[in-house]
Amino acid sequence: MPTGHEHIELRLADFLARDLPREEMAEIQSHIDSCPACKERLESLKNLTVLLDRSKITDVPEGYFGTILPRLRKSLDRPRGNRWLPDLRWPEFVPPVAAAIVIAGLLSVLSVRLSHDASGQPDAVSQDLEAEDPTDVFFRELQTAPLTTVRQEDAVASAVSGTDLTKGMLRYMVGETTFQEVAPLQSVEDLDPDELETILARLETRTLL
């Protein structure tokens, strides 16, 4: 088993949490006792865990947990077609405004239908119903978005994790500019070498495109 600094460092957080087998605990303790660098790393990690524990989120709206099951049951006990709709509570002004919009919409649809029926053109109502998928809109907008709207850290983070969003970003980046132009805009020095390699590979080979 390798016992270098890297191997020790990889397990320091678990060592601190005392979540390692006894033998490994002893091995790491022994290394730390004779290695000032790892001892310093451990101290630094200890400070971080103190900060993490101190800033742990603990606040929840009062009575929240008691509402989870009743709201869930309300969704489940709805007619099947409505089950996946969220439980919305509208402000008071919304229903009358919505009603007015619906009436105005119906009237305009009716007038379009009448005019199309008269001219023999395709039915405008059925065209309206075939609205574009929001995801397609997102990716199309991404293609034409100026480079300045790309938040570099998000681009890098997403590139590493390989999400759908990444595909869009990379497609945009590769399509619009070269990696050499993009790279200085990313905090490349903040990346682990293996992460950078992944990004480079993805950008250069366009494997996600």
Added chain:
Amino acid sequence: MTDLELVDRFQKGDESAFNELVLRYKEKVYWTARRFLQNHDDADEVVQQSFLKAYVGLKNFRSDSGVFTWLYRIAVNTALNVLRKQRTKEFFRLDELTRESSPESDRPDEQYERKEERALIDEAVHQLPEKQRAVFVLRYYDQLSYEEIAVILKTSVGGLKANYFHAMRKIEEYVRRAHGS
């Protein structure tokens, strides 16, 4: 009664068995989602969506993995989807990430300090890539074993250890940079 017994009862038509599972795991699912997404409303959305998905999925659930692990996997995947929505909004600068207040303290200076610390940790976790973020939350806050996380995220234990190490180091470096040292 064990989780599997509850699943069995539910599959035979006993709705109260599902309620019992919700009561058993609602807080765990919430806290995982909350620490992952860093705000209450998104976490609540994940809780509701996760249990709705579980309700449908439980009818065909097989005991290859534990109910708890299976539910966690649903919650993490749902949280990831919500996270992607968050990032899409940020990408187009349509919305700013909501930062929430820290628990109240009697001393205003201490309260301010806690708020600052919380915001700093939120930012540090926020900059992590998705997978490192998931591993960090499941390992540090939920204190799951690498083996459990491996089942949830469908990945290798070795890779998870490296992910956890990188996550901790990045958070540490972020905090250090913020403190200017």
